[in-house]
Amino acid sequence: MSFDLAVVVAALPAILAGLQVTLGIWLAALALGIGLGFAVAALRHFGPGPLGLALRLAVEVLRGTPFLIQIFLLYFGGPFVGIRLDPVPAGLLGLSVYAAAYFSEIFRAGFVAVPRGHVEAAQCVGLSRAQIVRRILVPEMTMLVLPQCVNMAVILVKETAILSIIAVPEATAVISALGSQQYAFVESLFLLALIYWLLVEACGWAGRALERRLSKFRFA
Amino acid sequence: MTARLFELMLKAAGYTVVISVASIGIGLLVGILVCAAKLSPRPWLRWPAGVFVSFFRGVPLLVQLLLIYNLLPAVGIVVPSVVAALVGLSLCTAAYQAENLRGGFASVPRGLLEAADMAGLSPWQQFRRIRAPIALRLTVPALVNEAILILKASSLVSVVGVIELTRTAQNLAASTYEPLLFYSVAGGLYLAINWIVAGGGALAERGLRRGRLA
Secondary structure (H helix, E strand, O other), X not given: OOOOOHHHHHOHXXXXXXXXXXXXXXXHHHHHHHHHHHHHHHHHHHOOHHHHHHHHHHHHHHHHOOHXXXXXXXXXXXXXXXXXXXXXXXHHHXXXXXXXXXXXXXXXXXXXXXXXXXXXXXXXXXXXXXXXXXXXXXXXXXXXXXXXXXXXXXXXXXXXXXXXXXXXXOHHHHHHHHHHHHOOHHHXXXXXXXXXXXXXXXXXXXXXXXXXXXXXXXXO | OOHHHXXXXXXXXXXXXXXXXXXXXXXXXHHHHHHHHHHOOOHHHHHHHHHHHHHHHHOOHHXXXXXXXXXXXXXXXXXXXXXXXXXXHHHHXXXXXXXXXXXXXXXXXXXXXXXXXXXXXXXXXHHHHHHHHHHHHHHHHHHHHHHHHHHHHHHHHHHHOOOOHHHHHHHHHXXXXXXXXXXXXXXXXXXXXXXXXXXXXXXXXXXXXXXXXO
């Protein structure tokens, strides 16, 4: 077995471009997933019954099937129902919807965990419904759900690797292609593993730092 | 879809279940060892266990599978792809299960151990009669959760050429030109298996609660 880092060094610009795609899709899917997930959780909590039931079913299906199957369905099945997307938008859409399902469950648990007394107290002092959401529910919930959100962000970093299978030019696709062109699988895959490892550790570290900073807003 | 093709999908789903159950089982055994090493007072055991857990939880499973699939032949070990896939899945779930077990051991109420001390139980007796049973019982929900995660994650072994449910759906979708149908059926089968596992887990938890101490 040979271990030749020169191959990797020569391909550094391509690797950095792949890394950029990974980070871009990750951050975008994180933002979209949180936004959409919050909307779904709110609709399930406050919305009409039938809508809640439909959303619950969608969330169950998204959480009960492999992400790979979902992305295949969207990318290869989509064109048959008029959804024709390039790999990057398909990957971003798929990952965001997948993330939204998990985030909605996190937020739903968060809504339920906010003490009822706080909401009742807010009603008594005459806060409107929108004010209660903005001033009481969201801030208190944020503290409760932060650890799970960080956990989900870490899971999403790792799920972006799956997008290489539908030819999204992110880090895994670029680096494993490099491996097969140069016949340097071991070097390139070790580098790839190292990159993800650092990314995940950094994300966990940033999450813990954020929790410490926000801990002053904790109510209990 | 003809009955024959559906039968093919069902058989592939069975293969997915076999791979997942084998990985969960091997992963539990390795996870117990890793957990023991992590709880050990000896740094030369604790350290490698910590790196193992951090690595296998920090790197995407797909990358782990590609690494193992390419690394084994490079060091002269030629095995069928299903073995490489099993090694990858088992090591990954072992890291998660080790952490779950560690959480279980950490949640054993201190009072029980103090009581056992007062009653004169030896450390081994305490482990066998008190710590291990309670920790295992506390870990059951996490184990069921992990089983569902591994069932879904096993779809990734299709990438290293194992003909399980996802790969079969891929092959049939390509040859019949009906991706919507076959990926939906595959998704439905994964969902059904997961519901069965979740239901079984709920039953097991209820059964365990009946005989619980703490």
